[in-house]
Amino acid sequence: MQAYEFINNLIPPLKLSDKTGMALAWMEEIRTDILPVVDQGNFLGLIREEMIFDMNNAEKLISEVQLDNQMCWVYSDKHIYDVLRVGAEQHSNVVAVLSRDQHYLGVVTMEDSIAAFADSLSIQSQGSVLVLSLFMTDYSLSEISRIVESENTKVLSSFITSDPLDDAKIKLTLKLDKPELRHIKATLERFGYKILDHYQEESGISGEEDRIGNLLRFLDI
Template identity: 80%
Template sequence: MQAYEFINNLIPPLKLSDKMGMALSWMEEIRTDVLPLTDQGKFLGLVKEDNIFEINDPETLVGDLLPDNPACWVFSDKHIYDVLRVSAEQNSNIVAVLDRDSNYLGVVTMEDAIAAFADSLSIQSQGSVLILSLNMTEYSLSEISRLIESENTKVLSSFITTDPLDETKIKLTLKLDQPELRHVKATLERFGYRVLDHYQEESGVTSEEDRIGNLLRFLDI
């Protein structure tokens, strides 16, 4: 699940000597509004369609633009989660990938990153999502899993986020393999766990849009 595994080779980098008209043609061809800018193999930032339209001169060189988001990159050996984190921080739909010598390797699109992350968390599997609130000192995934398994249900994956209102608490999001949560919730609550929310998924074919929606619910976004 390292970043370099998900590089999209269909998105070409722009060079300083490229003209803006050509940049717009590439954007239209691959249906994007942003392209990476490189110089001698080094990532400089992102060129956005809106910035090109502001100049409105197809003969102007891309190098005359000040690129956006020069920090929108990750090293190639970083986990796909880091790609999603940088994307959110930089508010960008693509993230550049560099090797440890800071040489440009390509970009990862958010569509590819989300699909990969969803796969890693078993988001596409049928089942349910359960969100618990607990003190950090009380967290024991093995104990929580034992209680859940006592109801013939298995934990497929888990995700922890801190509580923005209380730094001593965490939210634990669990993907379970069974859609029925009534008995699992009752067992957890009987042992003192607080259930914040839950999502019971319907059976059937899951579309890409549904998978992304499931991922955002799993991450409690």
């Protein structure tokens, strides 16, 4: 799940000597609105379609454009989570990937990152999703897993998000391998856990669009 594994080789880098008109042609060809700019193997930033349109001069060189997102990059050995984090912080649909000696290797798209993240969370597996609210000091995944497993259910994956209403609390999202949640919810509540929400998936759901859609829904809790 390292960044270099998800480099999209269909997105080429621009050079400073390239013209903005060529950049627009490439964007149209590969159906993107953003491209990386590289000089002698060094990542310089990103150029966006709207920036070129604002200039209204297809003959201008890339070197004459003030580039965006000079810090929109990760090292090649960083986890795909870091790609998602940097992309979100930089408000960019692509993130550059650099070697440890700062050499440009390529870019990873947010679409590919989300698909990889969905795989890591077992989104494609049938089951259900449960969202708990608890204090960080009370968090013990091993204890929660033990309770879930007492109902003959497995925790396939989990992740934590902060509670915007209470800094001391977290939201714990669990992906479970069983669609039926009634007994699990009752057992967790008996042990004092507060359940915020749940999603019971229907059988037959498949495909990349459904998986990514489910992931985004789960993250937007």
